[in-house]
Amino acid sequence: MPTSSAPIVIMTPALATEVGRWLDGLAGVRRLSPKTREAYERDLRQFASFLTSHLGAPPSPKDIADLRPADFRAFLARRRAEGAGATTLSRIMAGVRSFIRHLEREGLASSAAASAARTPKKPHRLPRPLAASDALRVVDADEQPAEEAWVAARDAAVLMLLYGAGLRIGEAVGLNRSDCPPVSGGAMRVTGKGGKTRIVPVLPTVGRAIADYLALCPYALAPEGPLFVGVKGGRLSARIIQLTMERLRGALGLPEGATPHALRHSFATHLLAGGGDLRTIQELLGHASLSTTQVYTGVDTSRLLDAYEKAHPRA
Known part of the structure; x- marks a missing residue:
């Protein structure tokens, strides 16, 4: 008799709770659009999935607090290898940094390591108006x-x-x-x-x-x-x-x-x-x-x- 596979755990319940509080803040305080919030949530889940394999277990708030700039650079390198461009990488890190600043406000982490990890420079493209x-x-x-x-x-x-x-x-x-x-x-x-x-x-x-x-x-x-x-x-x-x-x-x-x-x-x-x-x-x-x-x-x-x-x- 076939059995259903268990869902893959990519973060601890404590971290998931903080993610939910962060997303609620994006909606209620910063008033970001639903699509922007969805993109941030998706990017953060990719980050948590990376950390699960990178650290060997689903990350907790303490694991996030212990991350070094090299860990963030490894994540960006992984996403770049998967085809993400400079603009996408910048957006991803914007979401990750926003979440870590939330943890910092709660006294659970510091944003210094995430801030020290530089993202690729986005190509400077001027808008192309019509005549x-x-x-x-x-x-x-x-x-x-x-x-x-x-x-x-x-x-x-x-x-x-x-x-x-x-x-x-x-x-x-x-x-x-x-x-x-x-x-x-x-x-x-x-x-x-x-x-x-x-x-x-x-x-x-x-x-x-x-x-x-x-x-x-x-x-x-x-x-x-x-x-x-x-x-x-x-x-x-x-x-x-x-x-x-x-x-x-x-x-x-x-x-x-x-x-x-x-x-x-x-x-x-x-x-x-x-x-x-x-x-x-x-x-x-x-x-x-x-x-x-x-x-x-x-x-x-x-x-x-x-x-x-x-x-x-x-x-």
Whole structure:
């Protein structure tokens, strides 16, 4: 008679309790998104699994306290050998360090060893915005590949929110009917990462695009229901808009970097090029840190240098 295998134990009950308390803190205090918490939990379980084989037994809080920088370097080397890149390794160690700082606050460990273990430098990649002319073609309802008029209007309205208001794709498809701005434009409350809300100005062009979609939409949209719906009436999936952009890339001859998120990059870069204030752009994008927004100064500078080298007779 077959017997079920026992679950693999990768940490002691005491450590599992602290992991649970740490994850609760990420949700309640730091207000990290569910996806971020899931990634942190997954990374920590991989770390605990490594320690189980590295130490010869499931780790306890005391085992974590006794770790040296060499132990963390061994873990990173293992993950690198399994195919993890620099960006992934940095995220993994961010989660591990966050957990160890939790243990430190509880008087159970010190974060010195984890802090001493350096992660590989992430490659510096500037956002790749679209040219203004290409961005305008992407958000044109007449350019949308959908066969049904209301679907084409819907996709154009979502893409317009990314380029015209700087929303993330998840923020756009997460809007409810009651969040809809006036046709003439105005202000709109957006819920971003970690449940944080911000006020975003909406141009009349964006307001009209959404109004055109609503006029054609075959479904009755409840105030607290989704603003953007799929062909079956449920909330629109971000994946549908990603597929729409893939088709637009081919139809309009756009580069591979032309993604929904590239429209958000374009929003910020074009605002900065037009004289927009960096702090204001930070607020519009919902960035927690100004350093995140400052990457767009590099984008704008690189475009200016490129134009200079192509046009100046002495270049």
